[in-house]
Amino acid sequence: MLKVENLTKMFGGLAAVNDVSVHFEANKINAIIGPNGAGKSTFFNLIAGMHKPTSGRIILDGEDITPLRCDYIAQRGIGRTFQTTNLFETATVLDNLIVGHRLRTQSGLWDVLINSKRLQAEEKECRVKAREALDFVGLSHVENRLIADITQEERKRVAFALALATQPKLLLLDEPAAGVNPEETVGLADLMHKMVANGLTVCLIEHKMDMIMGMADKIMVLDHGEKIAEGTPQEIRENPVVIEAYLGSDEDAAA
Amino acid sequence: MMFKLAALLTRPATKYVFILLALLFPLFAANEYQVYVMSLAFVWAIAVYGLNIITGYCGQLNLAHGGFFAIGAYTLGLLTSDYGWSFWPAFVAALLMTAVLGFITGVISLRLKEHYFAIFTLCVGFIIYMLLDKWEELTHGAIGVRDIAAPYGFGVVDFTDSVPFYYLVLAFLIFSIWFISRLSKSLLGRTFIAIRNGDELAQSLGINLMRNKVLAFVLSTTYAGLAGALYAGMVRFIGPEDANILHTFNLITYLLVGGIGTLFGPLVGTLSIVWLTQSLQFLETYKMILFGPLLVLLVIFFPNGLVGSLLLWMRRKAESMGVAKAPKASRVETSNSATGKEAENNA
């Protein structure tokens, strides 16, 4: 569903991402691994349109989305989460999620002024979508809690729900399991499986190798901005280049 | 007990009580001067509401706000005194002028992030001050603008009297708050708040940053223009000092005391500080000796302000008492206690 062709991003004279081509299939969990500074986050930023590539193309379901601004790309169905998500600490979980569906609505200033039918309908719809997303990540019971009062793991799930409320086809997750304990990691992995079961395509960056190896359908390995390997967890584990460049030498991999 | 009192204060019906009190205020004011001060406080409050849109909801610290207030005042002042316009057409022109200039400034400045935006708007505020001070052919320079028309009462009321003018300002204030209450509940208001939480996150939610930021900025400058025009019609004499950067700092103080990003924070903050300084007249010249440390203490220990802290306390209290009944229209009352910098460092 997502085809990346010869993607390159230069910062100054350095290639953060260098000639990467990859194909992510629909309804799969795709993982990107690599040592720190391998260009993983830049790769995400390129797909999401936050940075424009120096060269190469990004094709989503047959449409070239490379030149699009990131809000249009989000509307085309690419959602994402960040390593840390700033939420409105003193607002409720539900209030935080309502804006997630905003990109599928139209109402503007005039609707606000006259409190139009359209605005009312859209606000109702956004609320419904927010509740659905919250239900999906299993947090319906904290709907009315303040963000400031929920746990770290619940925050992660709220961030997922926010991305889900945009109704993405493809979800980019940047280190979803960072900072949560092993038990909770299992829970998050289950959640990702649930997303795929519901027709989403997931693509994640992750350092927790055991988690990746256990759940990814396909893994791409980046090193110094270049793709050095691609394949199933089994293939990656046995790939000598990967062992040499990444698993063998970098202590991050073990972490 | 405290909780019951607070619950009473936050009941939707309570606002009608306050409106009633405001309507009756001229009756039990000790003298006309108090009515005048109250009108002035309302004018400032309208300006603070404008600042709250761009800074409170949208998270962009705009230091040119006082400058736009002055542009509104000068537009009205110059059109009525030099060009013979009557009040209401000039009033509309003042709103349009601040909206248009706000749009131009916004399109240029809002491409800049955080610190750059704050510094840029600081400079814009200063340019406005300098132009008002130096462009003598247009603005009369340091002499200022005299003989500004009072609002025309269509033969029904005389707005040169302080009591009718008080009601005029009150009407505009109520309209201003009403609009913001609708805005803050709406998807548009939520969009602004999403931007405050972070540009990247907002973009990943498919929000057009520039369009929404510029819209918030234009709304805020128009509010400043509205307040400025009312101010000019009230004091009838303005000068370049009305664009002094200290006025912007005043507005920020009012906003912070009341509670940044809350619906009633601007009103509560403005009224309490204005009346506090009124009752401490001897401090007038040196009030900044108090304001300065007050600002610092507020952002360190009390960043939610009066209204924000009350609402937060209410929420927590309600939850701990197990009456977590969600208010029907859950307005997003927010305040900046997010861990913004940590995220910045982690990135």
Place this chain on the structure above:
Amino acid sequence: MNLFFQQIINGMTLGSIYGLVALGLTLVYGILHIPNFAHGALYMVGAFMTYFLMVDIGAHYWVAMAGSAIIVAIVAVLSERLVFHPLRNSPPIHDKIAAIGILLFLEALVQMIWGADFRRISSPYTGILNFDGLIIPEQRLLIIVGAFVLVAALQLFLRKTMTGATIIAMAQNRDGAFLVGIDANRVAMMTFAISGILAAFAATLYAPINLVYPAMGHVVIMKAFVIIILGGMGSIPGAIVGGMIIGFAEAFGGFYISTSYKDIIAFGLLVVILSIRPQGLFTKGAH
């Protein structure tokens, strides 16, 4: 032609002062990512301290300058400890507002003690040097030479001492600096102290050919901000070059265009430049 050279001297004088103020501002920004709106107030306090030490205590110009530098350094360090340090993890809008709070307080305090009147500081160097028709007042020469010496001393400090090296390390990578065990608190205090010292020196050098009053910091701080945006926020050479650019633009603009609009030139320049290049003049890519 002489008038032209005269403007060069004027430009260098202004540029030296602006450069010194901007240097302190850019150092603090580079290390703590705080746009210190109170920096102009430090500059103003520096001038008043010199005034106080010279007029009320009767100290010599140089002694007063040193005393003023120490006092302002202490004020700067206190502001870091009491205000910016507690706010290091707050949202970015808070430290800016707190900086404004410090600015308001210092200004009001000075105004309460000395009033809002304009004051003058007399320097022992009132002579005028005449190089074949090119007239250079001694004080202006002192400013240019003084700024040069200060910048050189700062460079030596940053390059040759351990503390200086840590300041540079932290400016380049804040998180990395923590990892290798740099005492971030000490570096922060040092940086604020340096910024205060530079501001006090700049104010004392400039005061004899200018006026001293509580609001004197406003315009200077805003120009310093323009400078460090032009030069790249956090960049030391950028602050010096930017200072010179603004200094020359004002000297020549004031002379050839209009004196009354001379203060606007810097801001006009900023608006134009940021409209074309939102990331500043000398910075590459995103900040």
